Amino acid sequence: MAISFKTIQTNMSMEHVQIGFMPPADRIIAENLAQLVAFGQTKGFDFVVSPLNSPEYERVLFKDHGPQSLELATWRAGLEAFRPEDLVVRTADHADYIVGTLPDWQEFDSKDAKVRLHSELALRQQFNWISHLGLGGVMLPYPSSTEPLSNYGRVLTGSLAMLAYTTCWFRVPCMDDTLEQMVDEDMQGMKSWERWNSIRNMAGPESKLGVALELAGSLPSDAVLDRWFAEPVKVIILPEDIFLTNNMGYPVLSKRHQQVVRSFIKHKPTFIISSSQLPKLVMNEFSDDALERGLSSPYADYVRYLHRTQDAPGVIDQFAVGYQDYLQAPLQPLQDNLESSTYATFEKDPIKYQQYELAVERALLDRPIPTEGEDITVIMVVGAGRGPLVNCSLRAAERAKRNVRVYAVEKNPNAFVTIQNMKASLWGDRVTIVFADMRTWKAPEKADILVSELLGSFGDNELSPECLDGAQKFLKPDGISIPANYTAFVAPMASNKLHADVSAFKDLAHMETSYVVMFKAISLLAQPKPIWVFEHPNRQDIPLDKDPLSNHHNIRTGSIEFVSEKGGMLHGVAGYFESVLYKDVMLSINPSTHSPGMFSWFPIFFPVRTPVYIPPNSTVVLDFWRLTDTRKVWYEWRVSCRFDGVEIHASPLHNVGGRSSSIGLF
């Protein structure tokens, strides 16, 4: 059990999707902006995208700003005022209905020092004006030059704080990043994701900067798209010319575009429909185009249709809304006493108990049938909580047609009140209830089947191994443990949001702590691999009837190599588990084998202190340790990366000696 949310949120498909309209920048002038706004409103758009400045403003490039040092002094003293003719957006009228764009001549990494300086001065003047007006947003241009974007990153990082309430999006073409295509497109410099990544890295994980991703007629591979799912893609730009026309004459997207747009819809972006023409109606010209004269924009209608017709959220999604990409501390059911609402949440899981019931039934059928005079089959549910696994065991016994005697052992005094009520009202003599820690309980007899659910998102992180080591001394020599084993899985992952959220705590301890998270905006850089396993009963390390002398047999070490074909930013490690309850009856949260519909466990996230750039086709090594002393268990981890056989990154060891996070044994 690993999650602790308490509320179920509303159905996400009912939310309003924001859609903006972006005509060609060179056709919008101060004089037609009001008409454009009125047109957008009539057509049902939530905002229009307009250039902030008129072409006239380019004059600043030719202005003599004097020596740089003098200019920098001017900056600090105050900013220049725009002249009205410099601006398309001249007043605050409709400011919250307008997203501004900046002129193309602003090249922050131009080879020409004068262009660089003027672009920077202009940006500060623009941000100051945008902030004064309270514009809805500003969209930053994707640089046409192939220079590295270090100066762009610096200028932006230093200026973002000027935008108190305005959102800021970096416009990026969603192109295939294969080198061949880049050479074709004369883009030998950095790839689009990498260019964004370098800007974002400079701005820092907590910056408000988002991505406006512009789709084109041809879409990149799934691997390239997948990288964007881990980024703060706040806007999807859909040019009108990527739409096809259906036989009713209405715009529609190709199947693959639909699929991609639907995948992004889950991340709740804003959409922008970009057009290569200014609507004739804005030019006060007659339009015989039915689509233009119609009431709402057919493009916006189509996006709303895609939004409305998303797959209805499944059971997991319904539970997860509001918890997606939200960091939660893993539960510690051994050290702490769980609350009633936490038990109630888990008891709603439709799959977990079904699997347990099946496992107990199969195990019962495999036990020899007690003959006349022999005792009946004994099932012990250890860590019984409020009793659902006792119910599963009783139902399984009915289905297997076996007489059973059930023990329910629980150490949480509050949950024990509930199981006392269950015994009085439902179970009667069939169940013996015991208030005890399973590790020290002196059982009156031995069990045929030991049933427990002490699993965390990483399998062993709620100390199932330590608890079951103690409990197995009252399991018969040929007795069965359900679960029989559990395996932890790890994968390198990208998630800008999760890393930013951990960074926001601004301390080492949070960077060396694991979190239970319902993943959403993440990208796995390689498929998960098993790192270690625990088997029960563990007769090899703990002889029959003996208490373990130390916990050293529960130490684990794993070093796993992954080849990351697509590369990306590594922000941490995703952890999962698979468990064999009995024979082929499984529970899994590993994505490739996930038990359908099971929501009791979200994955676990181990952050890394500094995000690491992983070049495509490099080798990522994840080193993990599960360590223990007499009072606690903890994980230590490190990541490293090799490219062309050379180690290009090695993180420090995280959580040395459990200094930042551990799991209490008492």
Ligand SMILES: C[S@@+](CC[C@H](N)C(=O)[O-])C[C@H]1O[C@@H](n2cnc3c(N)ncnc32)[C@H](O)[C@@H]1O
């Ligand atoms: C994850 S909950 C599972 C509860 C219930 N069996 C279910 O599946 O809904 C684990 C339960 O084990 C109990 N527990 C943990 N360690 C224990 C121990 N050493 N002895 C007895 N109970 C323990 C906790 O208090 C908690 O009620």
